[in-house]
Amino acid sequence: MIAAFFREIVAALNAIWADKGARSTMLGATLFFSVFFPQPYLSEVVRDMPVAVIDQDGSTLSREVIRRIDAADAVAVARYAADMPSARALFLKREVHGIVVVPPKFEQDLLAGRAAPLATFSDGGYFLLNSVMSSALSNAARSLGAEVQVGRLTASGVDMTQAMAIVEPLRVTAVPLFNPTGGYASFVLPAVFVLILQQTLLMGIGNLKAGRRPAGPLSTLADTVVYVGLYALWAGVVLVLLPWVYRLPRIGDIAVMYAVVVPFLFAVTAMGFAVARLIPTREGVIFFLVVLGMPLFFLSGVSWPTEAMPELLHVLSLAIPSTTAVPALVRVNQMGADIQSVETTILVQIGLCLAYSALALLVDWVKAKPAA
Amino acid sequence: MARRPHLKAGFRRVFLAELRQIGARPGLMFMLAPFPLLLFALLAVVFQLGLPRDLPIVVVDQDRSTLSRQMVRVVDATPEVMVAYKAGTLADGRLLLLSGKAYAVVLIPSRTERDVLAGRRPEVVLFYNNQYMTPGSLVARSVGGALGTVAAGISIEARVARGADVESATQAVTPIPVRQSALFNPSLEYVQFLLAAVMPTVLQIFIGASAALSFSRDRQGIAGLGRSLRLGGTLLRTASGKFAPYTFAYLLVLWGADALLFGPMGARFGGSLAFHIAYGLVFVLASQMLGAAAALLARDTVSALAAVGVITGPAFGFTGITFPRLSMNGFSDVWANLLPVTHYLELRTDNILRGAPLDISLPAFGWLVVLALAYGAATLLLLWRHGRPRPAAVPEPAR
Numbered sequence: 110m111i112a113a114f115f116r117e118i119v120a121a122l123n124a125i126w127a128d129k130g131a132r133s134t135m136l137g138a139t140l141f142f143s144v145f146f147p148q149p150y151l152s153e154v155v156r157d158m159p160v161a162v163i164d165q166d167g168s169t170l171s172r173e174v175i176r177r178i179d180a181a182d183a184v185a186v187a188r189y190a191a192d193m194p195s196a197r198a199l200f201l202k203r204e205v206h207g208i209v210v211v212p213p214k215f216e217q218d219l220l221a222g223r224a225a226p227l228a229t230f231s232d233g234g235y236f237l238l239n240s241v242m243s244s245a246l247s248n249a250a251r252s253l254g255a256e257v258q259v260g261r262l263t264a265s266g267v268d269m270t271q272a273m274a275i276v277e278p279l280r281v282t283a284v285p286l287f288n289p290t291g292g293y294a295s296f297v298l299p300a301v302f303v304l305i306l307q308q309t310l311l312m313g314i315g316n317l318k319a320g321r322r323p324a325g326p327l328s329t330l331a332d333t334v335v336y337v338g339l340y341a342l343w344a345g346v347v348l349v350l351l352p353w354v355y356r357l358p359r360i361g362d363i364a365v366m367y368a369v370v371v372p373f374l375f376a377v378t379a380m381g382f383a384v385a386r387l388i389p390t391r392e393g394v395i396f397f398l399v400v401l402g403m404p405l406f407f408l409s410g411v412s413w414p415t416e417a418m419p420e421l422l423h424v425l426s427l428a429i430p431s432t433t434a435v436p437a438l439v440r441v442n443q444m445g446a447d448i449q450s451v452e453t454t455i456l457v458q459i460g461l462c463l464a465y466s467a468l469a470l471l472v473d474w475v476k477a478k479p480a481a
Numbered sequence: 482m483a484r485r486p487h488l489k490a491g492f493r494r495v496f497l498a499e500l501r502q503i504g505a506r507p508g509l510m511f512m513l514a515p516f517p518l519l520l521f522a523l524l525a526v527v528f529q530l531g532l533p534r535d536l537p538i539v540v541v542d543q544d545r546s547t548l549s550r551q552m553v554r555v556v557d558a559t560p561e562v563m564v565a566y567k568a569g570t571l572a573d574g575r576l577l578l579l580s581g582k583a584y585a586v587v588l589i590p591s592r593t594e595r596d597v598l599a600g601r602r603p604e605v606v607l608f609y610n611n612q613y614m615t616p617g618s619l620v621a622r623s624v625g626g627a628l629g630t631v632a633a634g635i636s637i638e639a640r641v642a643r644g645a646d647v648e649s650a651t652q653a654v655t656p657i658p659v660r661q662s663a664l665f666n667p668s669l670e671y672v673q674f675l676l677a678a679v680m681p682t683v684l685q686i687f688i689g690a691s692a693a694l695s696f697s698r699d700r701q702g703i704a705g706l707g708r709s710l711r712l713g714g715t716l717l718r719t720a721s722g723k724f725a726p727y728t729f730a731y732l733l734v735l736w737g738a739d740a741l742l743f744g745p746m747g748a749r750f751g752g753s754l755a756f757h758i759a760y761g762l763v764f765v766l767a768s769q770m771l772g773a774a775a776a777l778l779a780r781d782t783v784s785a786l787a788a789v790g791v792i793t794g795p796a797f798g799f800t801g802i803t804f805p806r807l808s809m810n811g812f813s814d815v816w817a818n819l820l821p822v823t824h825y826l827e828l829r830t831d832n833i834l835r836g837a838p839l840d841i842s843l844p845a846f847g848w849l850v851v852l853a854l855a856y857g858a859a860t861l862l863l864l865w866r867h868g869r870p871r872p873a874a875v876p877e878p879a880r
Contacts, residue, residue: 130783138787142795149798149813155805174657200664201837206807208664224652226660233663234834236674238805240618246659254656274600275639279593279632282604283621285611286578293804296614316783392694392782393508399790400686403679403797404520407527413675414584414616417533422526436581443612450580 117331125335128317130391135313135339142305143347146298147355153292155241159187160207161196168216170253174227177249178209184245200230207231207242219257237293287444288358295357299443300411302347303435307377307405308398310340314381315394323386323473336381337374344370348442361442369437369451372458376430379465386472409435428464433457490714495722498712499695503726509694513730517687521680521738525746528676536616537565538585538624539574546594552605552631556587561623571608578610585609585620587628597635665834677748677833678802678826680738685768685796685822688731689789692772695723696860697782706868716861719868724769731765752832756839760828763849767821768793770856777863796820824849 125131160178164171179186187205190196196208210228218225227250231242255276262272288295314336323329348366352359388394407413408426415423426432437454440446448455503509540556542549557564566583568574574586586608596603605628609621633654640650699709713719736758743750750757772789779785798804799817806817817823824845831837831845 130787133784133787138791141791145791146795146798148816149801149809150804151810152808155808158805158807197664201831201835201841206805219656222649222653222656224658225656226658229659229661230664231661233665234674234830235802235805237803239663243659243661246661250657250659258653258656271600274602275636275643277602277632278597278600278635278639279628280602280604281607281625281628281632283607283609283625285617285621286575286608287610287612288614289611291611291614291618293614296612297798297804299612390508392786395783395786395790396512396690396694399690399786399794400516400520400683402794403683404523404527407524407675407679411613412615413527414533414536414613416536416616417530418527419529422523439612440579440581444579444610446579450576 114327114331117328118335120328121332121335124317124332125313125339130316130395131313134309134316134395135336138312139305139309139343139347142309143302143351146301146305147294147351150294150297151355153294154290155183155237157185158183158207158238158241159205160184160209160242161188161190161199161205162186163190163192163196163208163210165213166211166215170216170219170257171211174211174215174249174253175209177253178245181245181248183241200232206235206238209246219254220261222261292357294355295443297412298355298357299348299352299359299439300409300435301406302351303373303438304402304406304409304431306340306343306347306374307431307434308402310336310374310377311381311384312395312398314378315385315388315398316391318382318385319391319394320389321385323469329382333375333378336378337371340374340377341367341370344374348438352442357443359442360445362445362447365441365446365448365451366438368448369434369441369455369458372455372462373430373434373438376434376458376461376465379462379469380430383465383469383472386469386476405429405431406435408432411436411439427457428461430458430461490712490718492713492718492722492725495709495713495719496725498709499723499726502695502698509691512687512691513727514734517684517731517734518737520683521734521741524676524679524683525741532561533616533619534560535563536561536620537583538562538587538620539566539568539577539583540564541568541571541574541586541588543591544589544593548594548597548631549589552587552589552628555631556624556627559623559627561619562627574608578608584613584616585624587624665830674802677742677829678800679797681735681764681825681829682793682797682800682822684731684735684738685764685820686789686793687734688727688765688768689772689775689793690786691727691731692724692769693776693779693785693789694782695727696773696776696864697779697785699723700777700867701782706864710864710868716865716868720773720857720860720864724766724773727769728762728765732762735761735765750833751836753839756832756842757829760825760832760842760846760849763846763853764821764825767849767853767856770853770860771821774856774859774863777860777867792820793822796822799823800826802826818848819852821849821852824852 125135162175164175175186178184184207188199190199199205200208208230212226212228215225227246229242229246231239233239258276259272262275263269285291349359349363384394388397408429409432433454437451441451503513540553542553553564556562566577568577571586571588577583578586588606588608590603593603593605607621607624610617636654637647637650640653641647700706709723710716710719713722742748771792775788775792776785779788799813799820800823801817806814809817827845828842831842
C-alpha cells in the first residue's frame with residue numbers, strides 16, 4: 110500500500126515534468142511572473158514629480174513657499190509658467206503633473222493676517238500623482254503658515270509657548286502602521302504573489318487534468334500531496350525569499366504563514382480538480398484563468414476595500430480561495446498577525462477544500478452515469 | 482441537384498470559414514462577447530460606490546472628556562469613516578487592525594482636554610494601516626482632516642478669547658489655505674479612474690487570446706495554414722478575413738462597455754467621439770496582431786495562449802494608471818510602450834478626461850499605429866513562412 114502510494118507520488122512528479130504545459134506553468138511561470146510582475150513598482154514611491162509654478166507675487170514669501178514645495182521628496186518645481194494657459198499646455202503634454210498658482214498680494218495678505226490662499230491643480234486622472242501633489246502642497250502651506258502666525262503673535266508680545274498653543278492647540282500626528290514608507294511595491298506585491306501562486310497552480314492542474322479521465326483515489330491523493338508540497342516550496346520562495354530580495358517589509362512568523370498557506374493550497378488544488386472537470390479543454394482552462402487574474406485581485410480587498418463592495422458579491426467571492434487567503438497572508442507576513450487573527454480564513458480554506466472535492470466527485474458521478 | 486459553386490478565394494470566403502469555426506465552438510462564442518461583458522459587469526459592481534464610505538475604525542478614548550467625545554463625533558460624521566469599535570487600550574485596537582476588521586486606531590490620551598486648556602499642546606495620534614494603501618490613506622486623510630477642524634475650533638476660541646473678532650480669528654487659523662482642484666476627473670471617482678482602465682486591459686487579453694487561438698488552431702490543423710491561404714488567395718486577404726469577425730465582436734464589446742459607462746453609469750465624456758472610435762479600432766487591431774504574431778511564433782496552441790497570457794496578463798501595472806510611468810525603471814518603460822493598451826489608455830485619458838486637442842494625442846496615436854503595423858507585418862511574415870506550400874513527402878533528416 111505504502112509502496113503503491115510512493116509509486117503514485119513518483120508518477121505525479123513525472124507527469125509534471127513530462128507535460129510541457131504543466132512544467133512551464135508550475136515551474137517556469139511561477140518564477141517568471143514573480144520576477145516580471147514587480148518591475149513597474151520597484152522604485153516604490155514617486156520622486157520629483159514635475160510641477161509648474163505660476164508666481165504672480167514674486168515676493169520673498171512666495172519664493173519661500175515655492176522653495177518648500179520643491180523641497181518635498183515627491184515633487185520638484187520643474188517649470189515656471191507665465192500664465193494658466195501656458196501651464197495648462199505643459200500639463201496636457203505631460204511635462205508637468207501639477208500646477209501651483211501663488212496669487213498676487215500673497216505676501217501682503219499673509220503678513221496682514223488675512224488668508225493668503227494658494228491655488229493648485231492636480232491630476233485627477235492619476236490618483237497617486239493627485240495625492241502626491243496634495244500632501245506636498247499642504248505640508249509646505251501648513252509649515253510656512255504656522256511660522257508666520259507664530260512670528261506675528263510673538264511680535265505682538267505673546268511668549269513663544271503661548272503662541273504655539275494658540276496656533277496649534279492640539280497636535281494631530283498620523284502614524285502609518287505597516288508599510289511606513291507608503292511604498293507601492295510593498296503594497297501590491299505581497300498580495301499579487303499569493304495570487305500568482307493560486308493562478309499558476311490552477312493552470313498547472315488544468316494542463317494535467319483537463320479533458321482527461323479522472324484517475325483513481327490513490328493517484329488523486331498522490332497528485333494532491335505533490336502539488337501542495339511543490340507549492341509549499343514555492344510559497345517559501347515568493348512569500349519569504351522574494352520579499353527579502355526586493356526589500357519589501359516582512360515581519361510575520363513563518364509558522365503562522367504556513368498555517369494559512371497549507372489549507373489554502375489544498376483548497377486551490379481541490380478547486381483545480383473541479384475546474385479541470387468542468388472546463389473540458391486545456392486551452393479553455395488557461396484562458397479562463399489568465400483573464401480572471403485581475404478581477405480576483407480587486408475582489409481580495411487589498412486594493413479596493415471589501416466594505417465598498419455589495420455584500421452579496423463579497424459572499425459569492427468567498428468561493429475563490431484567494432479572496433480570503435490574500436488578505437490573511439498579507440496580514441500575517443506584512444503586519445505580523447498571529448494565528449487567532451487569521452483563524453476564520455483557515456476555516457474558510459478547509460471548507461472550500463471539502464466543497465470543491467465534493468464538486469469534483471459530483472461531476473465524475475454525473476459524467477459516469479450515462480455510461481452505466 | 483447541382484452543388485453550389487465554391488465562393489471565389491478571397492476575404493469573404495475566409496471570413497465565412499472563420500464564422501463557421503466560431504459557430505462550431507460554443508466556448509469560443511462565449512469568449513467573444515458574453516464573457517467580457519460579464520467581467521465588465523462584475524468590475525462595475527465592485528467599483529459601484531465610486532468612493533468608499535463608512536470604513537470602520539477604532540477609537541481608544543482614554544480621556545472621556547467633553548472634548549474627546551466631540552472629536553469622536555466629528556470623526557464619525559465624516560462620510561468616509563465610521564467609528565465601529567471603541568477599545569480600552571491601544572493593544573486591543575491593534576488586534577482589530579491585525580484581524581482586518583478596522584483600518585485605523587485613533588488614540589486620545591488621558592488628560593487631553595486638560596492639557597489643551599492649559600496650553601500644553603497635547604498630541605492625538607492616528608495609527609492607520611498603510612499596508613492596505615487605498616483605504617488606509619483615505620482614512621488617514623479624512624480622520625486627519627476631521628481632527629484638524631476640532632483643533633482649528635479650539636484655536637479660534639483662543640484667539641477670540643484674546644480679543645480678536647471671529648472673522649479674523651478664522652482666517653488666522655489657516656493662514657495659507659490650499660485650494661486644490663483636480664484639473665480632470667474633479668470628483669475623483671474610482672469608476673472613471675479604475676473601471677475605465679481595467680476594462681480595456683482585460684479586453685486586450687481576450688483580443689490577443691482569441692487571435693492566438695484562431696491562428697494556432699489553423700496551424701495545428703491537418704491542412705495547416707496552407708488551407709487558410711488557399712481560401713484567402715493572398716496573405717493580406719487571408720489575415721484580414723480571419724481577423725474581421727473578432728474585430729467586429731470586440732469593437733462591439735469595447736463600445737458597448739463604453740456605452741454603459743457613459744450612459745447609465747453617468748461618467749462624463751468630454752472629448753471627440755470620432756477620435757475615440759478611431760483609436761478604439763486601432764487598439765483592437767493592434768491587440769489582434771500581437772496575439773496572432775505570438776501564436777505563429779509559439780509551437781502549439783497551449784504555448785501560444787501562455788505567451789499571450791504572459792504579455793497581456795500583467796499589463797495593467799505597466800500602463801501607469803496606478804503607479805505612474807514617470808517613476809518606473811527603464812525596462813518597464815520600454816515594455817509599456819510595446820503594449821497597445823498603454824497608448825490606448827493614454828489616448829482615452831487625453832481625449833475623454835482632459836478633452837485635449839488632437840495634436841497632443843498624436844504621439845500616442847502614432848505609437849498605436851506603429852504597433853499595429855509592426856505586429857501585423859510580423860503576422861504576415863510568419864503566415865507566409867508557415868503557409869507556403871512545402872515540397873511534399875520530403876522526409877525530415879534524421880537527427
